[in-house]
Every structure is written in C-alpha cells, then in structure tokens.
Amino acid sequence: MDNMLPKVKTIRIMLQDMGEQQEAIFRMAFKMHNTTNYEIVQPDSDIQPDLILVDTDTEQGLANWNKLKDTYENVPVAIFSIKEPTVTSPYLAKPIKFDTLFPILRSLSQGGSIYEVSEQQKEDTNTNHSSGVRKATIHRFNPQRGLLGALKFASQGHQDIAILHEGKPVLIVFPSIQRVLLTISASELEKLSKDDNLSVVCKAVPDNPQWKEKAKVTIMSCLWQMAIWTAQGRLIYPMTPQTVFTLKRWPNLTRLAPVPESMRLSAFLTKTSVNLNVLYKVMPLDMPDILNYLSATYVTGFLATDTEFDGQNTKGHVAGESVNVGGELPDNQMSRDAQKAVSPSAEQPRSLLQRLMRKLIGKK
Template sequence: MDNLLPKIKTVRVMLQGMGEQQDAVFRMAFKMHHTTHYEIITRESAEQPDLVLVDTDSEAGLASWRELKAAYPGVPVAMFAGKTPSETSPYLAKPIKFDTLFPVLRSLSQGGHIFEVSENTESAGEAPDSRAPRKTTIRRFSPRRGLLGALKAASHGHQDIAVLHEGRPVLIVFPSIQRVLLTVSAAELERLSKDDHLAVVSKIVPDNPIWKEKAKVTIMSCLWQMAIWTAQGRLVYPMTPQTVFTLKRWPNLTRLAPVPESMRLSAFLTKTSVNLNVLYKVMPLEMPDILNYLAATSVTGFLATDDEYAAAQAKAENATADSMNVSSDVPDDQMAKEAQKAVSPSAEQPRSLLQRLMRKLLGKR
C-alpha cells in the first residue's frame, strides 16, 4: 500500500540561543524520531521555518525572541525556558522531557501550547506540573461496519471478494495471496473509510490472474491504514478505558502507515500490560494518536486484550455507550506501578536508549 501511505511530514525548526548541550539534545532527539522529520535550519537558510525555539533564560534571549517574533509573523516563535514566561507565548519548558517533547513540538508547530500570562501568574514561578491529572471524553467506533468491516471479513475467507459501493468496486480482496487490488484513489478510499454508515456489498468474483498480478497492496497494510482513517481519534469497539491490553509482537512499522509515537507505544506495550487510563497517566501523549494506534493494532491482530474484552466482543451488536471519559488520575495500583517502572529510570533499566546516547554524547556516565 506504498502509494497510499501518507508521506512523513517535514517540520523545519530554527534553534536560537542554544548552548552546545541543548543543541546536541535537540539534534539527537530529532535524528531518532521517525514519524515526523524534524529538520534544523538557520537564519541564513533560504527556507522558511515552521517553528522557532528561542532560549529565553537571559535578557539577550528575550530580546532575540522579540526580534524573531517580528521577523516571522506567521510562524510560532516559542520560548524555551526553565521558568514560566513573563509574556504570553508558545512555550517549551526546560529541562527537555523525552516522553512529552514531540507531542509538545507538534502542538507548537500547529499554533498551540500557548502559555497565557494572567494576573495570578508569577513570572519567577516554576513551570506547570506536566504530571497533573488529565481528563478527556472519547468516542468509539465499530470496526465491523462500513468499508473496514467488509475488508476485515473478506480477509478471513477463502474466496476472492469484491467490495462494492453504489454498484462500483472499491477494492478486491485476494486472501490466498494476502493482497488487495484498489480500484479507487487514496483520497477516495480515505473518504469512504471515514463514513460509518457507508453501504457496501461484498460479492464473490471468479479467479482472475491478471487482477491478482495487479494487486500490490498487502491486506495487512490496507487494514492498518483504513483502521486509522476509520478511527479518526476514536476508541475501537468494544474496548473501554478499563480494558487491559498489550502487544503480541512488534508491528513492522517501516511497512505500515505512520502513526505519531508508534515506536514509543510499540516499545512500551510489548513489555507491559495496561488499560487506557493507566497509559494516559504514564505516557502523556495526544489521545487521538493513542486511539488511532490501538485501532490499527487491534484490527490487524497485533493487540492482545483481557478476557473481559473477549466477552464483550461476543456482544458487539448490543453497544450502548458511544462515548466515555478517560482520566490519568488513577490510583497507584500494581498495574500503574509496573507501567510507571517501564517508562522510568530504575536499577534494572537505568535510562532510555535516547537518554543513554545523550549522556554519552555529552561526555557523562
């Protein structure tokens, strides 16, 4: 499904006023991040930055921030500081926290993560506590409906199946060779995948070697991509925030459509079991990214869930709750402690790979 995979986005970042260590940290972090390509540019570059980060812990840094804000009026110019800003501004707090760096950078590049100065804000105060409980409301979707449901059902059969919408074929599934022939454009396939009430018809087709030869997309990559398009930041039914899940094995992410933070989620979920509330607590990622990842891994069979989920799956047609609340304010029970241990430095796991590489780069032990 290479022609359908969204291209990795490039975000051009300008760093100003950084010391050698800070500059090295950003360069190493950007080098190891694969879902978005972060490119560092300079003021001398002819390219327009998508994001400017300015170290504002000095008066010179503040002056540089004001200058760059005027020089790039249509670009987010963010303060990178150890103290909360004295002016309303996009804001990245020091020190860099690798578990939240890229979600914050993504928000900054999209014009978000603004620190609002109010009368109650102390300019010399500490940065807001990123560990404060977060709450959000999520919606669910059924993977058995629409185009995704038809593809999933056809992939489990033994006959070649054409999936039609309004009398026209959208895709033809060949289970024997684990391939799919797409008969519409990627944009059209995405549009149809997002329609929960799409009327589709599955029809057996005769063996056709020419069609099979033209089928270049694997069923796995097609299911993965269509699950992301269908989910649209929703939780796959019948999972709930209390459903315990883990990964059976690591997906081959180099051959599948990118999901933000999929590398981190895969590494974490292959070594621990959590529910959505606990995951939201220990890995403060963007909820839509988490839910799209869960949809993709669930539909493709990589995600393993507990017995409660399996029982609920048998009653999928009796869905009642379409939306529910997720909160990171969960008790420190055994599951939460084990999950926190998996993402925190410890005697057994002193530092993450990125942290260890950075300490070597900076000449530390």
C-alpha cells in the same frame, strides 16, 4: 585575510529537564550544523544563555518553565513539548525535525515562534486544572461495520472477494497472496472509510491472475490504514477504558501508514500491560493519537487484550456511545508498572542508540 572570513554566529542554549537521550540528539544536531555555532549552556553555569528550552512533558516541567521565565527576564524561555502549550509561549514541538529545527531555533532566539493560546484552550485548561487530573470524553465505533468490516471479513476467508459499493467494486481482496487491489483512489477510499453507515456488499469472484498481478497493496497495510481512517480518534468496540491490553509484537512501522507517537507507544506497550485510563494518565499524548494507534494494532492483530472481550464486562457499553477516560490514577500494580516503564531508570540496560549517544557526548 582573517578579516575577510565570514564570522560564525554563536547561539548559547540551555536545555532544562531534558532526558539524556533527548539532550544527546540536540548535541548531535548542533555538531552537524555549520552556519551557526550552537553551544549548550549547563543550568548551573554563569554564562548567560541566548535561549532556554524547557521540556514541559516532565512532571515539574511547566513549573520550572515559570521559574526560569522569572529568573531570565530578558531571555526567551521556550516550551519543548509533544502537546501544544496551554500558555502563550515560544514553542518547539516534539519530535525534533531536522529540516525545520534550526530555522525555528533561530526564530526562538530572536523572540519569535510564539504559540498563542486560544480562548477555548484556556477554558479546557482551567477545567482540567480545577480537577487536577487529565480527563477526556470519547466515542466508540464498531469495526465490523462499513468498509473496514467488509475488508476484515474478506481477508479471513480463502475465496477471492470483491467489495462493492453502489454496485461498483471498491476493493478486491486476495487472501491467498495477502494482497488487495484498489479500484478507486486513496482519497475516495478514505472518504468511504469514514462513513459508519456505508452500505457494502461482498461478492466472490473467479480466479483472475491479471487482477492478482496488479494487486500491490498488502492486506496488513490496507487494514492498518483503513482502521485509522475509520477510527477518527474514537475507541474501537468492544474495548472500554478498563480493557487491559499489551502489544504481542512490534509492528513494522516503516511499512505501515504513520500514526503520531507510534514508536513511543510501541516501545511502551511491548514491555507493559495497561488499560486506557492508566495509559492516558502516564503518557502525555493526545487521546486521538492513542485511539487511532489502538484501532490500527487491534484490527491487524498486534494488540492482545484481556478476557473483557468475552462479553461479560462490556454489558451496557455499545458502539457509538460516549465514555469517560482519565481521573485519578489507581494505586495498583498495573499503575506502578506503567509509571516505572515511562520513567528513565539507571538499572535498565542501555540500547545501542543510547550507548552511541553517550559516546558522542563523551560519557562511558
């Protein structure tokens, strides 16, 4: 009878350069999967793995990936990273998505899911490697213009305001109930938000209970979403790469439009103050994601900045111009605090999630 039972395939995976929490997530996922038996092989084990996952977001990640490729010539050695690889390699993207994780792992173990690097990426990588630092050129935008500027203006008063484009209402803002009535589709609103030169008119409207009843969108969520659409990967004016900022409080991300890496950025910025130069250096995130997050949190009042906004230090910088970000990380207290915040520390108190994960993997 045992011969009639389907045999469960075992795939042995080695996790390299993984943090404790990241490894615990994999262990939890493997325990919940029943069609394939996934085993984690320790790096110092004599057991031959079927697949190796290397977290290349660590400082030595890519170097270790190269070493493991040479050591395990007949085993797929995959890059596990937030950013797309700068080399052609099997690739598993962060963060882990449970609905696609196991099909990708199956493909990786069979030599699939290869990420091919484009010629443009190779050029960009060579440029960055030649200088040894992360650099980027970015543009800025003025949040006081266009549809976003009109919404911000209307939300700060006490009168109900209709925002019109070409004589037709686009939004009706009700500050007394902190709601917005959308009179066009979300796709049309996105298109208008991306137009820096959009001509809009704000017009006071009489009290209308029926309109208010139909207004279901909060001003907060509308500002957040339109800030992302307007930013389009640009830095919000009057911020500069030297502006020091931190988060006043954690946004309720479950009720706001998603921004890639918003959880990670929120956790980081609630415990430290940085400028864009330092943030881009210590966190391996895409610049457009960082800038969209800064735009959303600034417009909605979650972001606190230093006195640079008094106008004294923004002289010579105007909205729309290109500015450079990155370069060598300065040796100052802000940089050291930022590096400490992104580095795991045994001295830091463990969160409830970390404690639960440690119990699941059998640690105290």
